[in-house]
Amino acid sequence: MDVNVHPAKLEVRFRQPRLVYEAVVEALSSLLRSVGPFSSGLLPAGPVGTETRPFSNEEYSSRVSEALKRYSLASGSRKLMFGSRAEVGRGTDTGIRTDIPKTSPAGQTGVGREGSPALDLFDSTPAPARASSSPVFADLVYVGSLWDTYLIFPSPEGMILIDQHAAHERVLFEKIKKGAHSGKPVVQGLLLPEVLDLAKADFERLSDLIPLLEQTGVEAEPFGGSAVVVKALPALLAHLEVGTLVRDLISEFTEKEGALSLEEKRDKIYAFLACRGAVKAGKQLSREEVAQLCRDLDATPFAATCPHGRPVYVLYPQREIERMFKRR
Structure with missing residues (x-):
């Protein structure tokens, strides 16, 4: 990190911004992969009455909440x-x-x-x-x-x-x-x-x-x-x-x-x-x-x-x- 881009040290700059970008992309991709897909409910894949979603809405909400906690911003x-x-x-x-x-x-x-x-x-x-x-x-x-x-x-x-x-x-x-x-x-x-x-x-x-x-x-x-x-x-x-x-x-x-x-x-x-x-x-x-x-x-x-x-x-x-x- 370069801390000398501002005379009053009010601004800093990443020396390798591409690496930071890739790290953020990888973190978000990992988060989305951990959640998994969810069904739109428009085209059921199985017989009527068969549950085709990988998990229920409650399970989905719970997993999203848990995943977000790992990547939440500091207070x-x-x-x-x-x-x-x-x-x-x-x-x-x-x-x-x-x-x-x-x-x-x-x-x-x-x-x-x-x-x-x-x-x-x-x-x-x-x-x-x-x-x-x-x-x-x-x-x-x-x-x-x-x-x-x-x-x-x-x-x-x-x-x-x-x-x-x-x-x-x-x-x-x-x-x-x-x-x-x-x-x-x-x-x-x-x-x-x-x-x-x-x-x-x-x-x-x-x-x-x-x-x-x-x-x-x-x-x-x-x-x-x-x-x-x-x-x-x-x-x-x-x-x-x-x-x-x-x-x-x-x-x-x-x-x-x-x-x-x-x-x-x-x-x-x-x-x-x-x-x-x-x-x-x-x-x-x-x-x-x-x-x-x-x-x-x-x-x-x-x-x-x-x-x-x-x-x-x-x-x-x-x-x-x-x-x-x-x-x-």
Whole structure:
């Protein structure tokens, strides 16, 4: 293995990559051979009623599980794009989440396009608890969305519309803030650290923000000249493109921002990261994702507005709706 391909020893290279490739192929081939074939059941080879499979489904599942255990990845070696990074793969070594609910409270599995799996867009880690422990949003029945942006919930008082982006932004803001204040933000290291060549003014502006960014889980440092290397992001934002995120952040802090207090700068960073990481308007959500978002809102200290002041939800009173249709 050649460890001198990167000046900071952040990257290594196999001297004989072909041998590594062949070893992986041989390991996978051996695994597949140990499992053996299984019958499709379409063309029975023997008389009706004769079992033609080499073993039963239970035996097959057992052998697959045993084989996979021999080739499982070490604990913590895989990371999820979303979900709790502090407890990746609770109870497992493979990073596979086992705590995803099978159905929504209404008993339906999703509102996405038929046949498409629900995306794991929302972290199931509870948001900071608010003063009231009684659920509000989670008790509502989700009936659909407008333009894949506004989530619709009937309630005893009328109809509630939730802005999915504003709601998720508020939830992420509180989680990022909590991680920063605790001194233990959940971080996702980049597979390959990204080096960004910046203009001198942008480099100086970013250098002033690096100590505050590190509190949120953004790990960056000077890399010679006006370059910066980014090594990690907050786990909640690991799906974002690093270069775009950093350059947009620099644009947010223009020269006039120098008058901001330290706490105002922190909140501005939290709000920026939450906005970039939140689900966007026009993104179709599954029922599971909507249910998780509602649970997060119930656990969020201040869920009425997003960090930028836009309303998270609007209530249309039943009386007003009936008045529109001249029922009152």
